[in-house]
Amino acid sequence: MSTVTGVSAADQTPGPDGRRPLQADTASTGRMGDRLFGGAATVSGVLVIVLVTLIAIFLIVQAVPALMDNSANFFTSRVWAPGGEQPAFGILEFLWTTVTASTIAMVLSVPVGVAVALFLTQYAPSWMRRPAAGLVDLLAAVPSIVYGLWGLIAFAPVFKPVQSFIQDKLGWFPLFAPTGISGGTICFIGVVLAIMVLPIVTALSREVFDQTPTAHKEGALALGATQWEMIRTAVLPFGRPGVISASMLALGRALGETIAVTFLVSALADGNPWSWSLFNGGETFASKIANNASEFSNPNKTGAYIAAGLVLFVLTFVVNSIARVVIERRKAFTE
């Protein structure tokens, strides 16, 4: 996984008796085993926080000097010329491409992933459930370079006609305006990312749906719920925090995905006009940094790329915080 999300299904899922696990400070007996294990766990916990903080500090320290020398507006400029006497660079294009492609990936993968998870836990015949679940878990572990290769060689030719079709029929709408780029458009990358994160959403959602207590499902059925109504009354509300966590994990991966995207993007030439079209090319943060790793020749140039990385870092952080808030707001109802 390319990011740490800080959101976990296990935090929110009540135990079989509906209670959350005992908290460490109240459960410890003060004996040797408890002290050792408690100490080890505390050290690990602190270590993670320290690491994340250090990474943030590293990014900021490296980025600030470059940002001070920047002659363009970092957030609204589309120029990227960090070298030379007068460095000028802005992230607008990367931000747009990254966020749009990831949004497309989420819009496609979350509903489908949840549907597949529901199928596997509620509808599929029992002989099929375990093998299919194993297959999905396996898919979630496929390295992204494989998705990149597959996207480039097998999927791109299939997607091209779809893309032209949408441009023909809906081209009057700014988001679907034709741009002349036919290869790795934002839309294409979004779709490949969707396929890549789909197994993650599915595997984690399946896990939580599977844990829905029989008592809740029977409670709904005994009221005269149909299977779909039972799912809506008992399974989906129970799995909601887990689905949100799964989506965040998937979004984190989509935002930061590097190798597959680097493989597929069509970089835009300097000075091309701005377009809202999803069929435009463009680099994401991750692909821009990866494509230019060989250019890290002087600290200021490097700093510009690190600043871009910092924005990606903050972006994932903000997204996860929002997910946290969403889950916390309904917390009283999940315990």
Added chain:
Amino acid sequence: MAKRIDVTDLNVYYGSFKAVEGVSMTVEPRSVTAFIGPSGCGKSTFLRTLNRMHEVIPGGRVEGKVMLDDQDLYASSMDPVTVRRTVGMVFQRPNPFPTMSIYDNVAAGLRLNGVKNKKTLDGIVEQSLKGANLWTEVKDRLSKPGAGLSGGQQQRLCIARAIAVQPQVLLMDEPCSALDPISTLAIEDLVNELKNDFTIVIVTHNMQQAARVSDRTAFFNLKATGEPGRLVEIDDTTRIFNNPTEQATEDYISGRFG
């Protein structure tokens, strides 16, 4: 609002395992019938066939006939969803929906039936909570989670949820086995009131409870482990506990086995 149940020669299977064999009985409307018997004798299994909840368990099926007045519950045209809307059920462990408020828990069944009008819902929720003797305790916190109530309150919430859809029959599967004696008493009082409106069937392990709440008692038993459970006898509760026809019943209620 209450209907008679007529069961004729009912066998229940889970897959190829015959769990219950040859049960015939009549349950009168507006009465309480208690099912007693040792663990594993099929009384809960049989209870679930009265609203087709056994079909939720993989491989569950029945042979025989269950009539609710003149409706055949197992007619091919009969939808199990319709059956469960007519025959409500309360489970062993209180199972309010954890993500719903007290109000929404009671309204859940009505919403499934398509009732949307806020006034109608408010009215039925209040009436059902009153009917379950819970209204005074929760009326100021209807929007709080149902899972935040005590065990006994949760069970009464589940009863309110079940009666909100106005069923003809209410099945209760050991409704007090997870509750303390005071909550148990509250549920028993409630059963006494509910029988004015509903046909009630209650499974219990507690013979005093059966004696206290029921008009009629059915004793289930099985010959040996692995054999199907059978109905030994059903009679007026006073008769079952004082002068049963069958020796097995006498042995069970006097504590000589089981």
